[in-house]
Amino acid sequence: xxxxxxxxxxxxxVPADAVIASHRLMFRSxxxxxxxxxxxxxxxxxxxSFRKVEQIVREEMDAIGALEMKPTVVLPGEIWKExxxxxxxxxxxxxxxxxxxxxxxxxxxxxxxxxAIVRDELSSYRQLPxxxxxxxxxxxxxxxxxxxxxxxxxxxxxxxYSWHGNDESLDETYQAMGRAYRRIFKRCGLTVxxxxxxxxxxxxxxxxxxxxxxxxxxxxxxxxxxxxxxxNVEKAGCAPDYEVQPSPESAVIPPIEKIDTPDxxxxxxxxxxxxxxxxxxxxxxxxxxxxxxxxxxAAPCAQGEPGCKNLERKxxxxxxxxxVFCAVALRGDLDVNEAKLAALLKAGEVSLxxxxxxxRLTNAPVGxxxxxxxxxxxxxxxxxxxxxxxxxxxxxxxxxxxxxxxxGRDFSGWMTxxxxxxxxxxxxxxxxGGLYEKKGNELGHIFKLGYKYTRSMKVSYLDENGKSQMPxxxxxxxxxxxxxxxxxxxxxxxxxxxxxxxxxxxHVIIVPIKYDGAVKAxxxxxxxxxxxxxxxxxxDDRDERPGVKFNDADLTGIPWRVxxxxxxxxxxxxxxxxxxxxxxxxxxxxxxxxxxxxxxxVKEALAELDGEL
Ligand code: ATP
Ligand code: MG
Numbered sequence: 001x002x003x004x005x006x007x008x009x010x011x012x013x014v015p016a017d018a019v020i021a022s023h024r025l026m027f028r029s030x031x032x033x034x035x036x037x038x039x040x041x042x043x044x045x046x047x048x049s050f051r052k053v054e055q056i057v058r059e060e061m062d063a064i065g066a067l068e069m070k071p072t073v074v075l076p077g078e079i080w081k082e083x084x085x086x087x088x089x090x091x092x093x094x095x096x097x098x099x100x101x102x103x104x105x106x107x108x109x110x111x112x113x114x115x116a117i118v119r120d121e122l123s124s125y126r127q128l129p130x131x132x133x134x135x136x137x138x139x140x141x142x143x144x145x146x147x148x149x150x151x152x153x154x155x156x157x158x159x160x161y162s163w164h165g166n167d168e169s170l171d172e173t174y175q176a177m178g179r180a181y182r183r184i185f186k187r188c189g190l191t192v193x194x195x196x197x198x199x200x201x202x203x204x205x206x207x208x209x210x211x212x213x214x215x216x217x218x219x220x221x222x223x224x225x226x227x228x229x230x231x232n233v234e235k236a237g238c239a240p241d242y243e244v245q246p247s248p249e250s251a252v253i254p255p256i257e258k259i260d261t262p263d264x265x266x267x268x269x270x271x272x273x274x275x276x277x278x279x280x281x282x283x284x285x286x287x288x289x290x291x292x293x294x295x296x297x298a299a300p301c302a303q304g305e306p307g308c309k310n311l312e313r314k315x316x317x318x319x320x321x322x323x324v325f326c327a328v329a330l331r332g333d334l335d336v337n338e339a340k341l342a343a344l345l346k347a348g349e350v351s352l353x354x355x356x357x358x359x360r361l362t363n364a365p366v367g368x369x370x371x372x373x374x375x376x377x378x379x380x381x382x383x384x385x386x387x388x389x390x391x392x393x394x395x396x397x398x399x400x401x402x403x404x405x406x407x408g409r410d411f412s413g414w415m416t417x418x419x420x421x422x423x424x425x426x427x428x429x430x431x432x433g434g435l436y437e438k439k440g441n442e443l444g445h446i447f448k449l450g451y452k453y454t455r456s457m458k459v460s461y462l463d464e465n466g467k468s469q470m471p472x473x474x475x476x477x478x479x480x481x482x483x484x485x486x487x488x489x490x491x492x493x494x495x496x497x498x499x500x501x502x503x504x505x506x507h508v509i510i511v512p513i514k515y516d517g518a519v520k521a522x523x524x525x526x527x528x529x530x531x532x533x534x535x536x537x538x539x540d541d542r543d544e545r546p547g548v549k550f551n552d553a554d555l556t557g558i559p560w561r562v563x564x565x566x567x568x569x570x571x572x573x574x575x576x577x578x579x580x581x582x583x584x585x586x587x588x589x590x591x592x593x594x595x596x597x598x599x600x601x602v603k604e605a606l607a608e609l610d611g612e613l
Contacts, residue, residue: 001506003540008045010552020216022488023148025497029556031505038145038153040481045556048505050156053484054135056187056502057158060180064173066131066160071113073137077103079112083456088348092140106139111453111475114161119459122163128461128471129169133160135480147216149481150441156480163454163471165463170448170472177446177476179613181210184478185443187609188487189500192443195221196231198339199447206448207235210478211440212486221440224428229435234339237418238426238435240383253390254404256372261401265367267332270401274392281332282385282393282405284369286358286377287341291348292321299326299378299414325353325361329371329393329413330382330420337421344380344417362396370394371411372402381413382420443486444478491582497557498582501605506538508598509558511549513565515541522574522591523564529595535602557581559605560598564591 008030015034018024026032031046042050058068077095080086085093086103094106107113114132121127135158145153160177164170178194185192192210199207209232211221222236223229231237264273267281326345328336342350355366361376362369370393371379385391389406405411424437453459454470463469484503491498501507508530512519523539530537538558540549546563553561561579563586568575574591578598589597 001538003538003542006044006538008552008556009043010555017146018148020147020150020489021492022150022485025488025492025555025557026148026485029497032149038142038151040149040152040154045505049499049503050480050484052503052505053188053480053487054156054158057135057184057478057480060184060187061133061158061160064131064176064180066133066162068134069132070134070136071107071110071117073107073139075105075107075110075113077105079116079457080105083112083115083453085112092142094139094141107136108138108140109157109477110134110136110159111161111449111473112457115453115457115459115473118161118163119457122459122461122471125165125461125463125469128163128165129173131160131162131173133158133476148485150216150485152481155482158478158480160476162474162476163459164473165461165469165471167472170474174446174448174474177474178208181444181446181476181478182613185210185483186611186613187502188483189491189502189609190443190483190486191490193221193223193230193438193440195440196235197445197447198232198234198343206450208446209442210444211442212490213438214441214486214489215439217439217441219440219442221438222422222424222426222435223438224431224433224435226428226431226433228433229428229430231422233422233437234337236337236422236435237340237429238420238422239429239432240387253406253409256402256404256406256410258395259401259403260399262399264399264401270392274403276392278332280388280391282329282371282388282391283332283334284371284374284379284394285328285336286353286361286369287326287328287336287350288353288357289324289326289342289345289347289350290322292324293346294344296321296324296378300375325357325377326414327362327369327371327374327377327379328382328419329379329385331384331388334382334384335421336382337419340417341380341419344415344419364394364396365398368394368397368400370396370402370405371413372396372405373411378414379411380419381407381416383416383418384420385413386416441482441486442479443483444476446476447474449473449475492557493582495551496555499557499559500609501559501602502609504536504557504559506536506558507602508535508537508560508562509553509556510537510539510562510564511546511553512540513546513563515543517566518569519564519566522569522576526562526564526576526591526594530598533595533599535595535599554581560601562594562598 010030011028014024032040035041093108096104138157139154145151162173195209197207197209220233222231222233264270267278338350358366386407391405392403393405395402426435460468488497510523512523527537527539559581563577575588576591576594577586578589579586
C-alpha cells in the first residue's frame, strides 16, 4: 500500500483531553478521531490493528470450541424485563422506543439475548455443554467516558456465554477460557495480572479478572510479595491479624463498664476523649441489604418474624428477602468491604442504612450503635473483632459508650466472616506474606454465573432420565478497544508507538529518501517482494522531507523500517538500511535479500508472541 493512497492524518498537536499515552498516540498517529464524548471512529490505520486484535481473540475462542454467532445490537426490552435487569441496569443502559412504542435496548452486554436464543433451542442434555460468542458493538452510557477508547461509550466486546448440565462442566469451560485469555493477551504483547474477583452471591472461585497495571486504573489490586496471591480489593481477603493483641488469657479483663462520653460521636473524637487508638474500638455500622438469599429465618429482626417481613419463596426453595437490615461490627481502624459483605449475605446489593433507619433500629442517635445488647438486628462480626477482648463500643444510648468489652463474653455475632477492606501491609491469606497494592485496568473478566439467568428466564432441558433441569451458566468478556489501547500503553516511547508485530497495522514501512528514479524502482520492487512474502508493507511515497517521513514512521510504530536512498543503491551489491522500531541500531542489508530477511524476522517475532505461555 502506498502512503499517498491511504488516509493516515498524523498530527503534531494533541487534544487537551488526551491525558494518557495511548489516547494521545492513537490521535496523533491517525488511528482514531472523536465524534463526540466517548464516541470514537477508527480510521483505516487504527482499524487494521483493531482487526488484528479481533482475529487473535477469534482464533483463541475457536480453538477452545466456542462458536461464533451474531445477535443484534438493538435488543428487545422484554427480555431485560424478564431477567429483572430492565430496572437494575439503571441509566448506564441506553433505551429507545420505535414507532410502535415498543421498548428496545442498545446492548450493553448480552446475557439476555444469548439466553433467550438458547432457551428456545435447548431441549436435551445432549446439546450441553454449549459455548457461544460474539465480537460486537456495545453501548454503555458511562458517567465519565475518558482516556479515549479505554473507557468509551461505544466499544466492541468479545462476549461469550456457556451452558452446562453440572458444575464440573462449567468449571472445565471456565478454566479453558482462562487459558485462552492468557494466550490472547500474550499474543497481543500484553502483560496481564489475573486476579480473583468478586463473584457476588456465587462465592468461591467463580470469577477472575485480567488486569494490566496502570496509574490511571480504576481497580485496586492486592498482591502478595511472595507472588502466590492476587485479588481485586473488592474480593481480597487477608490472614486474620492480631495487631491488637488480646490480653493474655491469664489476665483478668475488668467487667464491662458504661462510660459517659458527652458530645463525642466520631471515632476520632472518641480517641481524643479516651486518649487511645482506633484499633481499640469496635465500630458498628447499620446496613441495608437488598434481595438477600441467605436463610435469615433464625436471625433477630426488628421488622417482624421470622427474619423479615416480605419473605418470598421462589422456585428452587430459595428464600429471597427484598430488604434486610443488619449491624456490622469491625475494628475501628478498618473499613467495611461492601462487595464482601454482599457476598457473605448473598445479597444483590448492600448500602449504609439511612439515619432514620439507624435511629429506629438501634433506638439511639446515630453514632452510638454497638453490638452489646443489640437484640433487634442480626450482628455480622468481622474476624478482626473476634480477637478483641478489651474494647470500646457504642452503648445504644446518647453520650454513652461501653469499655472493657470482650467478644464472646459480652456479645457474640449472629455470624462471623471476613468483611473488611484489605489494604497494603495486611498479611496474605495463603502464606502470611506482606500484601501490597497496585492500580489496574480490567481488560477481561470470566465469571461463573450459576442459575441467575437460566432461573429468571426459565431455561430448561431434559436430563438422561427425562427429568427437567435448569442449566448452569458462565460468561466471559474482553474489551477489544481497551486491549488495543493497553498494548500502546505498554509499548511506546517519546517518539510514538512501538507495536508488537502481532497487532501492528503493517509489518514494514519503506521510506525512500526521495521517491523517484532508481530509488522509486527499488522501492516498488521491494514492496512487491514483501507482499509476495506475505509481509504487510506501507511504502511512504509522499513528497515530504525524509525527517517528516521518519517521524511519522516512528509515530505510527511500524515494527521494521527500510530506508532506500541513492547512496546505498550505488554500492555493489545495492544496499538498503533496516531498523527495528524501538531500537537504535541500523543495519545495511542487500536490497535483493531484504524481503527474505524481514520475512524471517516477522515470522520469528510472531512465533515468539504465539509461543508457550
Ligand atoms: P469497568 O469496571 O472497567 O467499567 P466492567 O466490569 O463494567 O468494566 P464488564 O461488564 O466485565 O466490564 O465488561 C467486559 C470488558 O469490557 C471489560 O473487561 C472491559 O475490557 C470492557 N469494557 C467495559 N466497559 C468499557 C468501556 N466503557 N469502554 C471500553 N471497554 C469497556
Ligand atoms: Mg467486570
